[in-house]
Amino acid sequence: MNNKVAIRKCEVYDLTEVYNQISDIWQKCEGPDVSGKRVLVKPNILIDSDPLKAICTHPVVVEAVIMLLQSKGAIVLVGDSPGAYSRGYTGEKSGIFQVCQKSGAEWIDFAKDPGEINLRKGKIKIASVIKEVDIIVSLPKFKNHGLVYFTGAIKNTLGLVPGFTKAKQHALHSNRISFSEFLVDLNEAIMPHFFIMDGILGMEGPGPGQGIPIKMGLLLGSSNPLALDIIASKIAGYNPNDIPTNAVALSRGLWMKSAGEIIFDGPELESLISNDFKKIPLDGSESIVVRFLKNRMHFLKKMERRPVFIHKNCIGCLDCIKICPANAITMHPKKDNYVVLTDNKCIRCFCCSEVCQSNAVEIRRKFFGA
Numbered sequence: 001m002n003n004k005v006a007i008r009k010c011e012v013y014d015l016t017e018v019y020n021q022i023s024d025i026w027q028k029c030e031g032p033d034v035s036g037k038r039v040l041v042k043p044n045i046l047i048d049s050d051p052l053k054a055i056c057t058h059p060v061v062v063e064a065v066i067m068l069l070q071s072k073g074a075i076v077l078v079g080d081s082p083g084a085y086s087r088g089y090t091g092e093k094s095g096i097f098q099v100c101q102k103s104g105a106e107w108i109d110f111a112k113d114p115g116e117i118n119l120r121k122g123k124i125k126i127a128s129v130i131k132e133v134d135i136i137v138s139l140p141k142f143k144n145h146g147l148v149y150f151t152g153a154i155k156n157t158l159g160l161v162p163g164f165t166k167a168k169q170h171a172l173h174s175n176r177i178s179f180s181e182f183l184v185d186l187n188e189a190i191m192p193h194f195f196i197m198d199g200i201l202g203m204e205g206p207g208p209g210q211g212i213p214i215k216m217g218l219l220l221g222s223s224n225p226l227a228l229d230i231i232a233s234k235i236a237g238y239n240p241n242d243i244p245t246n247a248v249a250l251s252r253g254l255w256m257k258s259a260g261e262i263i264f265d266g267p268e269l270e271s272l273i274s275n276d277f278k279k280i281p282l283d284g285s286e287s288i289v290v291r292f293l294k295n296r297m298h299f300l301k302k303m304e305r306r307p308v309f310i311h312k313n314c315i316g317c318l319d320c321i322k323i324c325p326a327n328a329i330t331m332h333p334k335k336d337n338y339v340v341l342t343d344n345k346c347i348r349c350f351c352c353s354e355v356c357q358s359n360a361v362e363i364r365r366k367f368f369g370a
């Protein structure tokens with residue numbers, strides 16, 4: 001691993017253009033030798049959905065990466081395991097499965113016969129394919145995340161944990177720092193070898209599943225997930241130290257001790273920073289007066305950001321109920337498609353908003369009745 005991060009401007013999902021820019025990033029950041037090796041490509045398929053929603057890594061980026069790896073003599077496998085899907089899932093709505101069929105890359109079902117790896121604390125289920133490949137190339141998407149504010153390279157590794165077992169980790173690590181520590185633990189145990197972030201179309205607002213697509217026109221790459229996430233979150237307008245995964249990884253000094261060690265290649269970084277990217281409001285970003293009162297007055301704690309169900313949009317698919325690690329959601333016994341939140345059980349992991357495909361879960365501050 002080195003500390004190089006390369007960014008290239010790329011305005012459209014044109015296969016030739018994307019391929020050329022990714023090849024350049026790979027060369028500048030000294031991507032690994034993949035000749036004759038089995039390489040797993042791991043896009044972000046949070047919910048299998050239309051690429052224009054900017055929820056998943058775009059299939060053209062996946063295809064360009066497969067082409068690049070195959071041109072270097074790799075045998076390519078592709079997979080991801082969204083939290084709401086179990087065994088047998090294929091990424092067809094996202095177009096990624098079709099890209100595999102076209103290119104000859106093998107689609108892998110992560111939920112089939114998963115294995116286990118040791119973390120700092122305990123063990124976790126993991127896609128068994130990681131033991132059958134030599135190299136992992138991770139393809140995160142440039143977007144917001146309700147819990148950890150910005151989802152990037154470090155967070156994308158979570159997709160190697162199969163399906164619903166991911167949600168259990170939210171129950172075990174029920175606040176953003178603890179969850180970020182777990183994500184860094186996971187990357188310590190199984191870190192992909194190279195990262196290409198799809199920032200051609202990013203997502204602002206209530207990401208990672210229900211935000212607003214925004215043209216960023218960028219492809220980013222690095223072999224160092226922390227360096228990549230620091231640069232990407234800075235471009236989104238965050239202070240990179242406010243992103244808890246960055247802060248935890250930096251505090252451990254594992255992959256880098258400070259942002260000053262990053263070797264950057266690309267357009268002037270300051271010119272890429274967005275001033276109007278709609279960020280996730282940081283907890284603790286309220287005024288000093290509000291924070292003071294929050295610490296002392298119980299009722300103000302009821303103003304925390306929480307899931308708010310928009311009943312008219314609900315189609316009763318039950319995905320939020322299946323994924324909720326705290327069993328905090330039930331269906332109303334008498335009303336159709338009417339989800340009920342037991343607020344005092346909710347751990348604010350926001351998995352329900354990630355999986356809802358009907359815009360029926362918003363994350364916002366709402367007074368929860370006294």
Ligand code: SF4
Pocket residue numbers: 307323324325326327328329341345346347348349350351352353
């Ligand atoms: S209700 Fe939503 S935010 Fe709360 S614990 Fe369940 S999945 Fe997480």
Ligand code: SF4
Pocket residue numbers: 309313314315316317318319320321339355356357358359360361
């Ligand atoms: S809120 Fe969304 S995920 Fe939950 S049941 Fe309704 S449509 Fe499905």
